[in-house]
Amino acid sequence: MIVLIIVVNVAYSLQAGLVVGQGFTSCEYNYNCTANTNLGVINLNGANAADPYQTSDPVSKAEYFWKPCTDFTVSGVTAGALQQSPGASIQDIGMHAQAFCDVLDGYIRFNMMSSTFTRFTYVKCVCGAASTFIFDNEYSSNDFNFIFTSNHCCPNYSPPGVRVTVTVSPGTVLVIIFFTGIIAYFLFGTIFQIVLRKAEGRERIPNVSFWSDLPGLVMAGFKFTFTCGHKLGYREI
Numbered sequence: 001m002i003v004l005i006i007v008v009n010v011a012y013s014l015q016a017g018l019v020v021g022q023g024f025t026s027c028e029y030n031y032n033c034t035a036n037t038n039l040g041v042i043n044l045n046g047a048n049a050a051d052p053y054q055t056s057d058p059v060s061k062a063e064y065f066w067k068p069c070t071d072f073t074v075s076g077v078t079a080g081a082l083q084q085s086p087g088a089s090i091q092d093i094g095m096h097a098q099a100f101c102d103v104l105d106g107y108i109r110f111n112m113m114s115s116t117f118t119r120f121t122y123v124k125c126v127c128g129a130a131s132t133f134i135f136d137n138e139y140s141s142n143d144f145n146f147i148f149t150s151n152h153c154c155p156n157y158s159p160p161g162v163r164v165t166v167t168v169s170p171g172t173v174l175v176i177i178f179f180t181g182i183i184a185y186f187l188f189g190t191i192f193q194i195v196l197r198k199a200e201g202r203e204r205i206p207n208v209s210f211w212s213d214l215p216g217l218v219m220a221g222f223k224f225t226f227t228c229g230h231k232l233g234y235r236e237i
């Protein structure tokens, strides 16, 4: 008796269910818009939308623009983060050339310094599905704090459905080849019998006499094995 066990190993390398960006203790910024942390790599490249993220200070009404990975230009000013205060000219509050990251209260922050080294943009990166960029607060007219919530703030994040690893064991491949062979044998065998041999009825099954004798042959084999050949009259060797 042959017992076939089919084992298909399917391993999905999808995001482990992190809810908030807590638990970080270290951050090292790479200048390709990624950061190495104690929990894995955070890659903001996928969050680099064509248009800059936008938010505003509800009190001062200042508008803020931010691109996670590249500098951009608004009204002749080029930076990675820009401030537009009412009645004032637009100003650079952080350049990607001056980017760095740090850890605050277990969250990763992506930060930038202005070209004048006087203003700082701090973007707290929160692991979550929302994809929002909001103004948090302004400190001393020099430090600007924002909260960015995105899947891209999750360590080792890969967008769903893009990177799926399917691992099939060699045994599984053999089993698949075995069954494919059986199906092909009966399919093409039957077509051969019908088309070329003009077979009818059960004769359309390929090698029908062999297959119909097979159960009997198997039974005889078992009987011979269990009776050591005595009851069927085989001679002992």
Ligand SMILES: *[C@@H]1O[C@H](CO)[C@@H](O)[C@H](O)[C@H]1NC(C)=O
Residues within 6 Å of the ligand: 030, 031, 032, 034
């Ligand atoms: C980014 O830079 C780091 C450090 O140089 C490197 O290890 C990593 O593979 C780079 N990642 C990408 C996506 O280019």
